[in-house]
Amino acid sequence: MHPPAVLRDRLEATLTAFLDYWSGENVGDVHTLFSPAVHFQSSHRGDARGREAVATMLAVDSRDRRIVHITGSNEVVRFSGREGVMSAYFFGEVRDHEAPNSSAALFGGFVTLMTCVHENIPLIHDIRMQINWVQGNAALLTDWTLPVQDRAWQPGDRVATIVSEMDSPWTRTDLHAAESDQYAVVETWYRYAWALDQGDFSLLAGCFSEDAQAVLTPMGHLRGRREVVGTLKAFRFPWPWMQHYGTPLKIEIDSEQGTARLWIGRLMPGKTQQADGSRLLGAHYQIRLRRHDAEPWLIEWMEYVPGWFSA
Template sequence: MNPITKDVRAALDIFAAAWTEGDQSALSSLFTESSVLHSSAHGQARGAAEIASLFSADLVAKTSLRVVTTNHSVSGDDRRTVLTSYLYGVSSPSDPTPSTFGATLLADLVRTEDGWQFAELRLSIPWTDGDPARFVPWSLPSAEGWKLGDATPTIVSELDSPWSRGVPDLDADDAVQQAADFYARYAWAIDQGDIALLRDCFTEDVSGSFPPMGDLHGRHEVIGQMKSFRRGWPWMQHFGRTLHVTVDEAQTSAHLVVGRIIPQQPAAPNGQDLYGAHYQLDLRRQNGIWRISSFDYIPGWITTKEP
């Protein structure tokens, strides 16, 4: 892993742990006095103290659950980076009122004397599940979908994402790391409804099994079906973790195995990571960009110890 990616991911881990624990001091250390927060649930805030206060208040309100991060992507350089990530909050298995939530994070970070800090943080919380009382302090989207008077989305992928802004790839020369990180870009594209970005995730001759849409062939059919499918499920999030990646010697083709994380059941009773399905993806590298050439989504619970 690129050292910059490692350090930025470490800042994200601190954020997740501090949000879980309501640790206002740790949260404050991640922001500056000029930092800005745009949160669909919390509203807008500026400055380390105000932002940290909003997140730490979630624990007081009993909203906070153990926050887990997935689907990471880091781009930029050694002074400024853009981070995308999915997060989900999950209650303890022994909780009498189990609850979960999902979030999408987009952040611009700057390197300061205190390490990597969030200059601007955009956080969208598109869904919750379980005890409604846990989420009373938050502003949440209507179950009915868009209606007149709704707030503007916190994240507009076509304008805000690192891919739309042309932020340079930290691992432009590392084909293996690019392939390993590919799923984050693919999931972001379909979940954000960013069809232009999704188009760039497939080769022209892509084919495969796409439950529940069925067997599809060619980019036109795949993108067309995905675009229609997404309209009926606007708050989807495809949480996943790359479990295995192989890249050929010429670094032009790769095979990716991705575990599909189900936030409501992310672990087996023994604590082992559990996946509700997995992807078998063949990738082809074209003009330096990895794209899916063969797609197979396989339902069924698995653990990483299974072949």
């Protein structure tokens, strides 16, 4: 088998190739991306089984309209032996081929992929995709089942395609955690964002130390894990379409002291680039973490700092 770093790189490349295939940016050989019996479950288009059926369902969006580059973030990769599990956030933009200057539809959501290595190639055999929000010209998405927004659950609403308590990478305790402190520190924040956005509050509570503090807009200064998690739980309930897209900006680790500092930039879908092409971020987080011995990294301080900047 490949060394962990090599397998991680291949799995990350598989995730990128999947998003590129869906957007039509890089339609490669489906035989090196999907297993023959791949199963695709989605909130917006339903289900498909088998390599050709899944490839056809994914290609419909880029064939019938143009999805302008899907951006992935919050990528988590876990693996053991031949098996791999990945999760990611994504957001994208849809424009009409025949009216490129018309208003666009923006969308975003979550995806989980399960892979198995075959002849040194990770092949995707299970896909779960949840469209979490849609903004703008929804008339471009008439053939999608759109997510419920701006109202509470009602009888007849579809069950979510991704249920964190069953589908998140962290439910697979048989898989290796991040193989380096660099990955593990960043993954701690990704776990926090996923848990909050998915409403998985047991997972959320496990991200913080008992004496954690957070300074967050609009909640203010929160002290202790109970106040942090309890306030975030109440804050999240009215907005089930919430998603915290983030990208690591800087990591500092003191292995001897078991402490780390992390800076995360907040990606704002629809406003991610300056006119000169440089990356635009809408805010950032300043985070301190610590761990004891071989225990997981825990957040002990997190501050949300609003303000646009380039990075």
